[in-house]
Amino acid sequence: MDPLIVASDLHKSFGSTHAVKGVSLSVRAGEAYGLVGPDGAGKTTTMRLLVGALSPDAGTAQVGGFDLQLRTEEARAGLGYLPQRFSLYGDLTVVENLQFFAQVRGVGSADFVKRAAELFKFVGLEGFEHRRADQLSGGMKQKLGLACALVHQPKVLLLDEPTGGVDPVTRQDFWQLIIRLLTEGTAVIISTPYMDEAARCSRIGFMHTGRLLVEGTLRELTASMAGRVLELAAHPKDTVKRTALADPDVEDVLTFGDRFHLRVKEAAGPLARLPGALAEAGATVERLRSVPPALEDVFISLLASSAKGN
Amino acid sequence: MRRLRALIRKEFTHMRRDPRTLVMILIMPILQLFLLGYISNDVRNISAVVFDQDNSRASRALLDAYRAADYFSLDYVAYSEADVTQLIDSGQARAGIIIPPSYGGDLAAGRSAEVAVLIDGSDPTIANAALSAATFVGQAHATNIRFQQLAVRGPAAVTAGLPFEVRTRVLYNPDLLSSYNIVPGLIGTILLFTTMGLTANAIVRERERGTIEQLIVTPIRNWELILAKITPFILVSMVDVVLILLVGTLWFGVPIRGSVLLLLALSGLYLLPNLGLGLLISTFARTQQEAQIVILPLMLPFWMLSGFIFPIAAMPAALQVISRFIPLTYFLVIVRSIVIKGVGIEILIPQIAALSIFAVLLLGIAALRFRKTLD
Numbered sequence: 001m002d003p004l005i006v007a008s009d010l011h012k013s014f015g016s017t018h019a020v021k022g023v024s025l026s027v028r029a030g031e032a033y034g035l036v037g038p039d040g041a042g043k044t045t046t047m048r049l050l051v052g053a054l055s056p057d058a059g060t061a062q063v064g065g066f067d068l069q070l071r072t073e074e075a076r077a078g079l080g081y082l083p084q085r086f087s088l089y090g091d092l093t094v095v096e097n098l099q100f101f102a103q104v105r106g107v108g109s110a111d112f113v114k115r116a117a118e119l120f121k122f123v124g125l126e127g128f129e130h131r132r133a134d135q136l137s138g139g140m141k142q143k144l145g146l147a148c149a150l151v152h153q154p155k156v157l158l159l160d161e162p163t164g165g166v167d168p169v170t171r172q173d174f175w176q177l178i179i180r181l182l183t184e185g186t187a188v189i190i191s192t193p194y195m196d197e198a199a200r201c202s203r204i205g206f207m208h209t210g211r212l213l214v215e216g217t218l219r220e221l222t223a224s225m226a227g228r229v230l231e232l233a234a235h236p237k238d239t240v241k242r243t244a245l246a247d248p249d250v251e252d253v254l255t256f257g258d259r260f261h262l263r264v265k266e267a268a269g270p271l272a273r274l275p276g277a278l279a280e281a282g283a284t285v286e287r288l289r290s291v292p293p294a295l296e297d298v299f300i301s302l303l304a305s306s307a308k309g310n
Numbered sequence: 311m312r313r314l315r316a317l318i319r320k321e322f323t324h325m326r327r328d329p330r331t332l333v334m335i336l337i338m339p340i341l342q343l344f345l346l347g348y349i350s351n352d353v354r355n356i357s358a359v360v361f362d363q364d365n366s367r368a369s370r371a372l373l374d375a376y377r378a379a380d381y382f383s384l385d386y387v388a389y390s391e392a393d394v395t396q397l398i399d400s401g402q403a404r405a406g407i408i409i410p411p412s413y414g415g416d417l418a419a420g421r422s423a424e425v426a427v428l429i430d431g432s433d434p435t436i437a438n439a440a441l442s443a444a445t446f447v448g449q450a451h452a453t454n455i456r457f458q459q460l461a462v463r464g465p466a467a468v469t470a471g472l473p474f475e476v477r478t479r480v481l482y483n484p485d486l487l488s489s490y491n492i493v494p495g496l497i498g499t500i501l502l503f504t505t506m507g508l509t510a511n512a513i514v515r516e517r518e519r520g521t522i523e524q525l526i527v528t529p530i531r532n533w534e535l536i537l538a539k540i541t542p543f544i545l546v547s548m549v550d551v552v553l554i555l556l557v558g559t560l561w562f563g564v565p566i567r568g569s570v571l572l573l574l575a576l577s578g579l580y581l582l583p584n585l586g587l588g589l590l591i592s593t594f595a596r597t598q599q600e601a602q603i604v605i606l607p608l609m610l611p612f613w614m615l616s617g618f619i620f621p622i623a624a625m626p627a628a629l630q631v632i633s634r635f636i637p638l639t640y641f642l643v644i645v646r647s648i649v650i651k652g653v654g655i656e657i658l659i660p661q662i663a664a665l666s667i668f669a670v671l672l673l674g675i676a677a678l679r680f681r682k683t684l685d
Contacts, residue, residue, distance in 0.1 A: 048523075051526070052526070053523055053526045077529065079527055081523075086520065088524065092327075099316075100320050104313045104528045106313075145524075148524065
């Protein structure tokens with residue numbers, strides 16, 4: 001099956017800032033692509049290039065086989081987009097917003113009534129149809145945004161940090177909606193700063209300073225770090241951190257709540273040495289064991305090596 | 311068409327949900343109408359047309375006296391009274407001096423001669439100055455002649471009274487009421503505000519609120535977006551024109567001598583260069599505040615240099631040149647000519663041509679710069 005959206009070697013600069021440096025990706029029907037990375041990594045610029053809100057300095061993007069630069073309107077016909085910033089009309093009501101985007105997208109007025117009812121039920125905005133959009137809560141605004149982005153039944157959906165500033169329950173709802181869209185065969189690209197959200201995606205791309213550093217499934221990405229993460233529960237914190245970093249095989253110590261994740265060159269050495277060293281330093285060790293790596297471990301290790309590379 | 315209809319309907323909904331702006335658009339012209347008073351000014355070099363039917367030494371001496379006095383600049387020579395009124399109708403000349411064929415003969419024979427001065431009353435500031443200058447210069451010259459006659463021929467040969475009399479007649483606005491001037495002028499400035507200012511804001515607002523990002527990914531074309539943005543303001547502007555004319559007529563007693571239909575049609579033409587300017591501003595400004603920063607300094611010279619407040623004739627030459635690049639300058643001539651003088655379209659061809667050129671240029675540049683993207 002051909003991918004529904006393909007980007008190859010996209011570049012974009014703003015003045016002297018090279019915001020996106022050669023991003024390539026492709027997403028198939030039913031696939032969710034998670035674009036993760038810290039703020040300022042170029043996620044939003046990439047999203048905007050993929051919908052044609054910005055024109056790239058170099059590279060191409062295709063949606064449903066249509067080049068976004070050459071056959072812009074055909075390409076966009078299959079595209080739904082939820083920008084990071086609320087981009088609907090606050091002075092229009094919920095149903096007026098949906099109706100406006102339905103009309104400019106060419107959804108017939110006969111179809112609209114049925115489609116509107118479906119969408120409001122789907123996103124959970126029933127009963128709020130006549131409320132003005134600027135009087136909705138943050139989560140409901142995002143749901144309305146999603147409804148408007150879906151009104152013309154797009155094949156490709158781009159969501160730019162859709163769950164930013166949204167409460168955990170609504171975030172959960174939102175993901176249920178995305179999963180349903182995926183089962184209906186929509187291709188979804190979602191950008192997020194949250195690793196737990198990225199982990200739900202079929203494929204994950206990690207962006208940093210305008211580059212896509214790695215890409216793969218959760219399993220592929222974490223495989224590279226298998227056997228290189230130790231979980232350590234011990235206190236007091238300062239002593240533990242200092243002592244752990246002194247070990248020749250420990251590359252990094254990350255605090256995860258009341259525990260530590262140690263990134264190690266290999267597990268056997270530290271597993272043998274650390275309990276003794278920590279006890280000697282006066283720390284109490286509750287637990288030290290090898291654990292499967294989380295996405296966070298992978299990305300922080302990537303960031304560290306890319307920082308060393310620079 | 312469906313897209314355009316949806317866009318236009320949306321613009322009207324915005325307008326309905328924001329009644330404060332709407333009230334301001336409709337109340338402002340009335341407020342200004344009452345606020346703007348009479349601003350008097352020293353006027354020199356009033357452009358005049360001369361119809362010298364006598365063409366004698368005596369008549370040339372009289373014209374020299376007018377020339378020397380600096381109030382009039384005798385720019386045109388006419389060969390019929392129709393020419394004189396035509397030049398004044400078109401606004402090229404502000405005054406006409408008509409010397410009868412018998413002028414030289416009457417003076418020589420010691421009879422009293424009559425010289426007619428026609429004055430364009432549509433701009434009361436200029437007309438007032440022209441009126442007093444015409445009378446004053448005429449009387450001074452007549453007194454001169456009287457002294458010469460006395461010296462040459464002695465008191466016996468001279469009739470009682472002055473050797474000639476200047477008869478002045480103010481055209482169009484015999485009482486020289488300034489509301490005649492302010493009311494039509496307001497039509498021009500109000501339309502400037504509603505079209506240029508509000509259009510720029512309406513477009514910039516989409517960018518400022520981020521809604522442009524959602525519009526971009528829809529199949530809406532640039533021209534559809536532009537047309538939808540300006541349509542409500544064109545309608546409101548036309549309501550304003552009618553409102554100003556109504557209050558002007560009913561309250562200030564300004565008669566509308568020309569065709570209201572022609573006035574509305576040419577108001578429509580005048581909207582185009584202003585809309586072009588508004589669009590152009592919107593392509594530069596990212597926030598409404600940025601747009602205001604451009605609009606305010608632009609409005610000021612438009613008001614000051616277009617002849618709305620100060621007569622162009624009273625400006626230094628350099629500013630007069632600038633005034634030619636302001637669409638409002640031409641529209642003021644149009645609206646004053648139609649309302650006060652009642653002239654028809656044939657007189658206004660140069661102004662219509664100027665506005666059309668501005669419209670094509672400004673809208674063209676704006677359309678080229680207008681892009682439905684974020685960069």
